[in-house]
Amino acid sequence: LAAVKEMATMDTIQTRREHKTTTASPLSKALKHGDVLFNATIALCALAVLVLMIAIGLMLWASSAPSRSAEGWSFIFSTEWNPVAQVFGAAPFVVGTLITSLVAVLIAVPLGLGIAIFLAELCPLGLRGLLGSMVELLAAIPSVVYGAWGIFVFIPSFVTPLGNWLMNTFGDPNNLVQLPIFAGPFFGASNLAAALILAVMILPTISAISREVLSAVPRSQREAALALGATKWETTWQVVLPYGLSGILGAVILGLGRALGETMAVTMVIGNVAQLSTSLLKPGYTMASVIANQWGESRTVLYSSALLEIGLLLFVMSLLLNILARLLVWAVARRTPEQTE
Amino acid sequence: MNESITSGQASGMEAAHDFASPRCIAPRHLKRSARHEALRRATNAVMLSFTALTTIVAIIPLLWILVAVVIRGSSAMSLQFLTDTFKPTSMGGGGVWHATVGTGILVFLAALMSTPLGILAAFYLSTHTNTPIGLAVRFGTDVLAGMPSIVIGLFVYTLMVARRGYSALAGSVALAILMLPIMVRTTEEMLKLVPKSLREASLGLGAPEWKTSLSVLLPAAATGVVTGLMLAVARVAGETAPLLFTALGSNTLSTALDRPIASLPLTLYKYAVDPSKVRNAQAWAIALLIVALVLVLNIAARLLAARQSRMMR
Numbered sequence: 001l002a003a004v005k006e007m008a009t010m011d012t013i014q015t016r017r018e019h020k021t022t023t024a025s026p027l028s029k030a031l032k033h034g035d036v037l038f039n040a041t042i043a044l045c046a047l048a049v050l051v052l053m054i055a056i057g058l059m060l061w062a063s064s065a066p067s068r069s070a071e072g073w074s075f076i077f078s079t080e081w082n083p084v085a086q087v088f089g090a091a092p093f094v095v096g097t098l099i100t101s102l103v104a105v106l107i108a109v110p111l112g113l114g115i116a117i118f119l120a121e122l123c124p125l126g127l128r129g130l131l132g133s134m135v136e137l138l139a140a141i142p143s144v145v146y147g148a149w150g151i152f153v154f155i156p157s158f159v160t161p162l163g164n165w166l167m168n169t170f171g172d173p174n175n176l177v178q179l180p181i182f183a184g185p186f187f188g189a190s191n192l193a194a195a196l197i198l199a200v201m202i203l204p205t206i207s208a209i210s211r212e213v214l215s216a217v218p219r220s221q222r223e224a225a226l227a228l229g230a231t232k233w234e235t236t237w238q239v240v241l242p243y244g245l246s247g248i249l250g251a252v253i254l255g256l257g258r259a260l261g262e263t264m265a266v267t268m269v270i271g272n273v274a275q276l277s278t279s280l281l282k283p284g285y286t287m288a289s290v291i292a293n294q295w296g297e298s299r300t301v302l303y304s305s306a307l308l309e310i311g312l313l314l315f316v317m318s319l320l321l322n323i324l325a326r327l328l329v330w331a332v333a334r335r336t337p338e339q340t341e
Numbered sequence: 342m343n344e345s346i347t348s349g350q351a352s353g354m355e356a357a358h359d360f361a362s363p364r365c366i367a368p369r370h371l372k373r374s375a376r377h378e379a380l381r382r383a384t385n386a387v388m389l390s391f392t393a394l395t396t397i398v399a400i401i402p403l404l405w406i407l408v409a410v411v412i413r414g415s416s417a418m419s420l421q422f423l424t425d426t427f428k429p430t431s432m433g434g435g436g437v438w439h440a441t442v443g444t445g446i447l448v449f450l451a452a453l454m455s456t457p458l459g460i461l462a463a464f465y466l467s468t469h470t471n472t473p474i475g476l477a478v479r480f481g482t483d484v485l486a487g488m489p490s491i492v493i494g495l496f497v498y499t500l501m502v503a504r505r506g507y508s509a510l511a512g513s514v515a516l517a518i519l520m521l522p523i524m525v526r527t528t529e530e531m532l533k534l535v536p537k538s539l540r541e542a543s544l545g546l547g548a549p550e551w552k553t554s555l556s557v558l559l560p561a562a563a564t565g566v567v568t569g570l571m572l573a574v575a576r577v578a579g580e581t582a583p584l585l586f587t588a589l590g591s592n593t594l595s596t597a598l599d600r601p602i603a604s605l606p607l608t609l610y611k612y613a614v615d616p617s618k619v620r621n622a623q624a625w626a627i628a629l630l631i632v633a634l635v636l637v638l639n640i641a642a643r644l645l646a647a648r649q650s651r652m653m654r
Contacts, residue, residue, distance in 0.1 A: 038551030045458050046465035046474070049521060050481035056488070056496045063499050114395025122389060123396075133643055135399050140639045141406060142579020144606045145628045148613040152621070153409045200402045207399070231385035254487065261489020263582035264610060288491045288582070295495075295586050311495045315488070322484045 057315055064309035066301050075309060081274045083294070088306035090313070092276045096284035100191050100266065101259035103280065104198035109252055111199075112206030113241075116248075119207070120214035121236055132211070139204035147268030150197050155269060159193045163281050166192075171281065186281040189271035195280065197265050202255035209254060209329075213247030214240060250328035257321040261314055263288040287314055407632070414629025417622040423630075427592040427603075430619045437627055439594040443509070443603040446596060447588060448578055450513035451520055456570060459524025464554055466525065467532040486522035493518050494583035502587055509595075509602035512588025516577040523573040524566075531565025532558060534650065564649040568642045575638035579631050581606040605631050 067075065071088060078089025119132050163186045169175070171182035217240050225235040241248070271283020272293055287310045298304035425436030462478070469475035497515040502508070535558050543553040559566070584590070589601035590611065605627055612624035 034552070035550045038549075038554065042461045042465040042468075043474075045461035046469075046478045048458060049462050049485065049525060050478050052518065052521070053481040053485050053488075056492065059496055059499050060492070111395045111399060114392040115399055118392035118396045122392060129647075131396055131400070133640075134403060135396070137636065137639060138399070138403050140575060140635050141403075142581070142606060142631055142635060144579065144581040144610050144613075145406065145410065145632055148609065148624055148628055149406050149409055151613060152413075152625075153405070203399055231381055233385040233388045234381065237388070257487050261487075261491065263489065263491045264606075268610075268614065288489055291491050291495065292582055292585055295498075308495060308499075311492050314492050318487055318489060318492075319484055322480075322487050326480065326483060 057312075057319070060308055060312040060315055064305050064312050067305035067309045070302060071306075071309075075306070076313070079276045081290075083298070083303050086300065086302055088302065090287070090306070090310055092274050093285050093287040093290050093310060094313070095276055095278070096191065096270070097260055097286040097288070099278070099280070100194045100198055100270070100284065100286060101256055103191075103195035104202060104259045105252060105256050107196070107199035108203050108206055108255060112203050112251070112255070113210055113248065115203070115207040116210035116214055117236055117241075120211050121232070121240070132208075135207055136204045138200060139208075143201070143262060143264040144268075146197055146201060146265035150193060150265060150269040154197065155188045155193050159190070159196060160188050163188070163190060163192055167281055171279075180278060181280050183279040184281055187271070187283070189269055189283050190281050191270065191277070191284040192280040194266045194270040194284070194286070197269055198259045198262055201262060201265065202258045205258050206251050206255040209251035210244075210248045213244040213251065213329075216247070217243045246328040246331045250325040253321050253325040253328070257318050257325070260317055260321070261288055263292050267292050410625065410628045410632050413622070413625035414632075415626075417626035418629060422623070422626055426594045430617050434619045434623055437605065437608060437623070437630070439592070440603040440605045440608040440627070441630075442594060442596065443588070443591070444578060444605045446509055446598075446602065447513045447516055447584070447604055448574055450510070450598075451516035451577060452570060452574060454513065454517040455520040455524050455573070456566075459521055459569075460528050460559070460566060462521075462525045463528035463532060464558075466529045482522045482525050485518070486526070489582075490515075490519055490580055491582040491585075494586055497583065498586045505599070507587065507589035507601040508599045509588055510598045512584050512602060512604070515583035515587045516580060519577050519580060519583065520573040523576060524569050527569025527572065528562065528566050531562040531569070531649070534565070535561045564645055568646045568649065571638045571642040571645070575635045575642070578638075579606050579635055581610050 067088060071078070075088065075090055076094060077091055078087075079091040080087050080089045081092055082088075115135055119128055119135075123131060166182045167184045167186045169182075170177060170179045171184050171186075172178065221239055221243055222235055225239040226232075230238070266286050267289035270286060270289060272285050272289060273283040274285050274290070277284055291307050291310055295304070295307055298307055422436040423441070424438050426439040428435030462482075466475055466479060466482075493515050497511050497518070501511040501514065505511075539557060539561060540553055543557040544550070548557070584604055584607050588604055588607070590607040591601045591603045593603075595602055609624050609627040609631065612620040612627065615621065615624075
């Protein structure tokens with residue numbers, strides 16, 4: 001149907017054009033030049049967006065050249081970051097970023113999915129809009145406000161008791177059960193604090209996109225399952241979720257992308273210690289926060305190009321995650337027939 | 342007892358269930374199936390309440406942050422705080438007028454740069470939906486929207502600050518880059534909602550395409566464009582990371598575009614990590630200012646968008 005409409009539009013445009021050429025008055029010629037100009041302008045503006053994205057990548061690539069040639073691939077795997085000795089290894093930041101983001105995703109996915117299911121399948125219509133916008137307002141609160149809340153409210157009243165409990169229960173070397181991810185010492189500002197705040201920050205991303213995906217699952221799928229005697233939950237878990245699975249994966253990946261690049265809130269609560277640590281309770285450092293903290297002090301070319309290379313890594317990560325997420329979301333969109341027409 | 346409750350209510354469902362899987366024909370199984378039925382119902386109830394619980398859990402941090410910001414922020418808030426510029430803590434700490442002006446200038450300039458560019462790019466995307474360039478541009482917009490803001494800060498630093506020094510202009514360029522994908526996306530969505538017949542009628546009357554776009558389609562989508570602009574402003578008004586090494590921040594009231602300029606989120610960051618208690622209290626007052634601005638813009642944009650989409654249908 002859309003294609004037919006498209007063709008009809010094309011036809012009208014074409015007949016209009018033919019008409020124009022037969023009665024070529026100076027005025028209509030000038031107007032047609034206006035069209036050419038307009039189309040060129042909007043094409044240029046659209047291309048500007050694309051060029052901008054490519055320019056960011058190229059500039060980061062070019063300006064990180066000194067560091068890339070000095071360190072090579074070992075930049076990513078070397079654990080020593082010592083600006084005074086001009087030794088730059090980004091592993092502590094890469095690991096810190098991955099740990100905080102992955103833990104954040106692990107916490108946010110069940111919650112986000114629960115919200116999406118509740119809002120798309122269960123919630124009474126009157127409440128749906130209100131609750132949905134409240135969850136999405138979490139995304140509107142600026143990162144730096146999350147950071148301030150983290151320092152003064154969230155860490156003292158929630159993270160510290162939780163961290164102490166985890167350390168005493170699982171991290172104590174005298175205990176029977178000892179998990180290295182809960183090893184101390186613990187002072188509040190830690191990977192755990194960053195991961196928890198990141199989980200809150202990416203929750204709206206995951207829940208909003210999953211909700212859209214769930215709403216796009218055809219009604220007939222649900223009705224078929226219910227007619228076979230499935231309960232509401234069985235319908236949701238065994239029919240609706242598998243149908244939209246790739247879209248939900250896309251949502252999770254976009255959430256992960258958000259978490260990887262988050263700067264201010266993480267910088268304010270993670271403690272900023274450039275040491276490789278796999279404990280959630282120890283302070284850490286992420287790629288974004290090392291750029292934010294050390295860019296101002298990077299006096300030497302090698303130092304600043306090392307930070308630019310970390311920026312390049314962030315760029316590449318976010319590019320790859322975006323490609324993956326788009327492919328997954330598109331896969332669902334293509335499989336789902338248009339519902340409105 | 343379980344059996345008696347469920348068998349009455351669920352006999353129809355059971356029949357359907359058994360019908361669905363051919364293995365469940367044996368009568369022995371029918372007996373077990375009643376218990377099975379109770380289990381399924383229990384799972385259903387538990388999991389459905391779990392999803393309701395997750396929604397409540399998600400709303401707790403929102404309320405927690407809002408309450409903390411309002412309570413702690415209002416105690417340091419005063420008219421003087423809003424109208425004074427920076428003073429040392431020994432003189433009471435002063436106010437944030439310089440940062441408010443700075444944020445205003447930065448956001449205004451960013452909107453000025455990104456709005457026309459975003460609208461025109463959205464026109465291109467709405468007319469070239471499935472062409473290779475159209476798809477590439479849409480992908481570029483998506484990537485730009487997901488790009489960490491600190492990376493954009495680095496980009497603008499290398500592009501502008503490395504040569505000409507920290508400036509308000511560099512800060513607003515960084516914010517404009519952040520606003521651009523939001524503007525493009527919302528404008529495109531709104532242009533899609535404009536009925537095709539409107540465009541066809543205008544073209545049919547002999548109006549050229551540019552005139553149709555600018556004086557028929559754009560006004561029809563105007564509310565949507567304004568909504569997008571409000572959301573974009575709300576997004577960048579609280580951005581700190583890209584300003585760290587572009588606008589840099591300042592303690593004086595300045596309106597010059599070629600010099601460093603203060604902004605509310607940067608000042609909030611500095612005051613929050615400051616050891617002084619006075620500064621910490623002021624940080625909360627700034628947080629109250631920013632959150633109020635961002636929430637008002639967001640809620641207004643939502644209401645506007647809801648009204649608009651109702652009118653279009």
